[in-house]
Amino acid sequence: MPIFERYLSIWVALAIAAGLALGQIAPALVNFLASLEYGSINFVVAVLIWFMVYPMMVGVDFTSLKRVHERPKGLIITLTVNWLIKPFTMAALGVLFFEFVFAPFIEPGTAGQYIAGMILLGAAPCTAMVFVWSQLTRGDPNYTLVQVSLNDVIMIFAFAPIVAFLLGVTDITVPWETLVLSVVLYIVVPLTAGVITRLYLTRSVRNVAQGEAAVGAFTARVKPFSIIGLLATVVLLFGFQGEVILDRPLIILLIAIPLLIQSYGMFAVAYWAAKAWRVPHNVAAPCAMIGTSNFFELAVAVAIGLFGLNSIAALVTVVGVLVEVPVMLSLVWFANRTRHWFPAEETPIRAPRRKEQN
Numbered sequence: 001m002p003i004f005e006r007y008l009s010i011w012v013a014l015a016i017a018a019g020l021a022l023g024q025i026a027p028a029l030v031n032f033l034a035s036l037e038y039g040s041i042n043f044v045v046a047v048l049i050w051f052m053v054y055p056m057m058v059g060v061d062f063t064s065l066k067r068v069h070e071r072p073k074g075l076i077i078t079l080t081v082n083w084l085i086k087p088f089t090m091a092a093l094g095v096l097f098f099e100f101v102f103a104p105f106i107e108p109g110t111a112g113q114y115i116a117g118m119i120l121l122g123a124a125p126c127t128a129m130v131f132v133w134s135q136l137t138r139g140d141p142n143y144t145l146v147q148v149s150l151n152d153v154i155m156i157f158a159f160a161p162i163v164a165f166l167l168g169v170t171d172i173t174v175p176w177e178t179l180v181l182s183v184v185l186y187i188v189v190p191l192t193a194g195v196i197t198r199l200y201l202t203r204s205v206r207n208v209a210q211g212e213a214a215v216g217a218f219t220a221r222v223k224p225f226s227i228i229g230l231l232a233t234v235v236l237l238f239g240f241q242g243e244v245i246l247d248r249p250l251i252i253l254l255i256a257i258p259l260l261i262q263s264y265g266m267f268a269v270a271y272w273a274a275k276a277w278r279v280p281h282n283v284a285a286p287c288a289m290i291g292t293s294n295f296f297e298l299a300v301a302v303a304i305g306l307f308g309l310n311s312i313a314a315l316v317t318v319v320g321v322l323v324e325v326p327v328m329l330s331l332v333w334f335a336n337r338t339r340h341w342f343p344a345e346e347t348p349i350r351a352p353r354r355k356e357q358n
Contacts, residue, residue: 009325011231015238016318019235019238020242045236055226057195058194075146078270082291083158086262087119094119098254105250106251114312114316118259124302133289134285137281143283144286147290159298160183182302186302202215230321238315252319255319256322263292267291299317300318
């Protein structure tokens with residue numbers, strides 16, 4: 001795991017500090033950047049989000065979906081946790097903590113925005129970082145690719161309805177046009193660009209291994225732009241949120257608590273289900289990681305589109321970035337030390353064949 005990704009939480013923390021400083025030192029610049037928007041979509045943030053999302057979309061191989069019938073247990077666990085459990089438990093935790101437990105500590109009338117931020121995180125399963133967690137737990141890389149690809153297909157159709165339903169339950173007006181536009185901008189467009197790029201990179205290779213090597217080399221070159229986009233977005237968000245945070249620093253801790261409960265709780269559900277179902281560890285660990293982590297880039301983008309750059313909902317999604325990396329590293333440590341709980345690992349799922357070209 002590259003050192004930059006290993007210490008992502010540190011870089012995010014430094015970006016938060018830079019954003020807070022920027023908001024105090026250059027408020028006019030921050031306000032100008034905030035004004036560059038149309039229909040609740042900020043142009044600067046939109047470009048940064050594309051930088052974040054595009055590299056990971058290049059890694060999605062939809063030809064892997066033809067193998068979904070092989071070893072279905074891990075897929076069943078992943079899809080159940082991601083789409084039938086996780087969004088709803090995240091919403092429930094948001095209501096519990098911000099409507100009741102933390103109500104005395106937050107501004108009146110703001111609970112809905114905290115809950116909305118949590119819903120956006122819970123409804124967006126992870127896409128890119130799962131490959132890192134899978135590698136660190138010696139997971140089956142091709143099986144992980146199948147899981148991620150299937151999740152991305154489902155997310156195109158399920159993300160907006162689930163978010164709209166849960167926001168409606170929490171009495172927040174759902175701006176459907178903005179929500180659908182966000183899905184198109186931040187899922188469909190970069191995913192399409194990723195597919196086209198992948199086809200271009202693999203069009204003249206002789207076999208699958210060469211194709212994956214070409215894709216891997218390309219994503220390695222563009223991946224720094226993803227991290228830069230993420231950190232720049234964090235700087236902007238905390239620049240807009242600076243006054244609120246500096247006045248009430250406790251807000252970060254309040255947001256982190258339910259996120260921590262959700263993360264460890266979802267891992268426990270998926271990991272124990274895999275153990276009870278006797279799923280081999282090289283499938284069980286990645287499937288639990290996918291059910292735990294979030295596609296925080298999408299959550300940040302949609303929160304900005306729905307509620308604005310300086311909204312509490314956007315702040316919640318950024319705190320999700322800060323919390324996720326150390327949590328996931330702790331779960332990698334746990335998974336590696338409990339490998340003996342699971343049956344012997346099976347042969348990795350087969351990669352699709354491609355005929356040799358003359």
